[in-house]
Amino acid sequence: MSLFHLALAAAQTPAFTPTPWMYPVLTAIAVITGLVDAIAGGGGLIMMPALITVGLPPHLTLGTNKIQSMCxxxxxxxxxxxxxxxxxAGNGVLVAVTFAGALIGALVIQHFKPQVLSLIVPVLLIGVALYTVLSPRMDDGDRHDRLGARKFLPVAGGVGFYDGFFGPGAGQFYTTTLVALRGMGLTRATGLTKLLNVTSNLASVIVFALGGHVLWLLGLCMGAGAMTGAIIGSHFATRFGARLIRPLLIVVSLALTGRLVWQWFAG
Incomplete structure (x- = not known):
């Protein structure tokens, strides 16, 4: 099943009980997801297909994935x-706007057909990859802030909306906009990206939990794995900086783009 059609079947899917083997297997996968997410984002490229493959219904895939991602x-x-x-201290308004955007996105996805994203998102991710490859700005040096904190708020809210609405690639969008528009060095932008990412994940979890679309035990087990991976990934990212983040950001963006394009043509 395509990621774009997860929300469409949400209201029509029966209850689901995970089998015991799913807990250790998905927890192990979550370790890899957390590692990749901590460095470059795009962990959904790994976890979402895994959840679909083991048979989770669409609405539970979306909600349970948000639990492990938030952890x-x-x-x-x-x-x-x-x-x-x-x-x-200086990012309270930014966090609030991001939270509001994600909350609205998570509400809208339950009533809106998201197939249009199957064309838009690959184009955006290709743009992220090209910017990362070609721009001399994608390093650890801070540069001119083109927008300023206030004018960047709608951008953060828009990415937050996308994260709540759909999700894959949100980390890349946060990081790239912080570098391109706020002039941040890549490692510093990656750090702030995680704050915004956890904010939009929290908003999504609230909406899906209120709708009863979360397998809590499975999600928390996966969350423990994701936290383990995040410890490892953040250690490497802070130690090696842009030398590690830049190539991994390119690889993840292109891999996610390839998967979304393939899903579009596969129907």
């Missing part, structure tokens, strides 16, 4: 904050 990004956020890559 992983929470750990990565804490690690990046400890490394001094961002402060909470």
């Amino acid at each position: 992983g990004t929470t750990m990565a956020t804490w690690r990046y904050h400890r490394a001094g890559l961002f402060t909470l």
Whole structure:
């Protein structure tokens, strides 16, 4: 099943009980997901297909994936904050706008056919990959802030909306816009990305949980795996900086683009 059609079957899917083997298998996969997410984002490229493959219904795939993603990004956020890559004090409004955007997106996805994203998102991700490859700005040096904090708020809200509405590639969009529009170095942008990512994940979890679309035990087991991966990934990212983040951002963006394009043509 295509990721774009997950929401369409949500209201028509029966209850689901995971079998025991799913817990260790999906938890192990979540370790890899958390590692990739902590460095470059795009963990949904790994976890969403895994959840679909083991037979989770569409609405539970979306909600349960958000649980593990929130756990992983929470750990990565804490690690990046400890490394001094961002402060909470100056980002309160940014977090609030991102949360509101994601909350609206998660509500809208339950009433809106998202097939149009199957054409838009690959184009955006290709743009992210090309910008990362070609731009001399994608390193750890801070540069001119083109927008300023206030004018960047609609951008953050828009990416937050997308994360709540659909999700894959949101980390890349956060990071690239922070570098291109706010002039941040790549490692510092990656740190702030995790704060925004955990914010939009939290908003999504609230909406899906209120709708009863979360397998809590499975999601928390996967969350423990994602947190383990996030510890490893954030350690490597803070140690190696743009030398590691830049190539992985390119690989993940292109891989996610390829998967979305393939899904479109596969129907």
